[in-house]
Amino acid sequence: xxxxxxxxxxxxxxxxxxxxxxxxxxxxxxxxxxxxxxxxxxxxxxxxxxxxxxxxxxxxxxxxxxxxxxxxxxxxxxxxxxxxxxxxxxxxxxxxxxxx
Numbered sequence: 001x002x003x004x005x006x007x008x009x010x011x012x013x014x015x016x017x018x019x020x021x022x023x024x025x026x027x028x029x030x031x032x033x034x035x036x037x038x039x040x041x042x043x044x045x046x047x048x049x050x051x052x053x054x055x056x057x058x059x060x061x062x063x064x065x066x067x068x069x070x071x072x073x074x075x076x077x078x079x080x081x082x083x084x085x086x087x088x089x090x091x092x093x094x095x096x097x098x099x100x
Contacts, residue, residue, distance in 0.1 A: 004072065005069050005072040005073075006069075008065050008068055008069035008072070009065070009066060009069035009070065011065055012061075012062050012063075012064075012065030012066035012068075012069055013062075013066070015058050015061050015062035015065060016059075016062035016063075016066065018058055019055055019058035019059040019062055022051060022054060022055040022058065023055050023059075025051065026048050026051050026052050026055055029048040029051065030048060033048070
């Protein structure tokens with residue numbers, strides 16, 4: 001389980017970094033569009049809507065993967081360890097006491 005947890009956390013971190021880069025690029029694009037709008041020229045600049053939607057999706061995926069990776073257990077439950085709610089001693093090792 002450690003390997004799966006590490007892979008999921010790694011993918012989440014990469015997605016978070018990529019989302020951060022896209023956010024930075026979107027800010028640059030929006031600043032350029034604002035400058036163009038102030039100069040009364042509106043030709044030749046792409047709409048940053050698609051990149052902003054991609055950034056939102058990547059941010060959500062990164063948050064999900066990081067949360068999932070952090071929440072996973074570091075190791076699996078061993079054969080000798082009882083699951084939650086199960087008794088820790090099996091019935092064969094318990095002695096029967098005579099009742100009066």
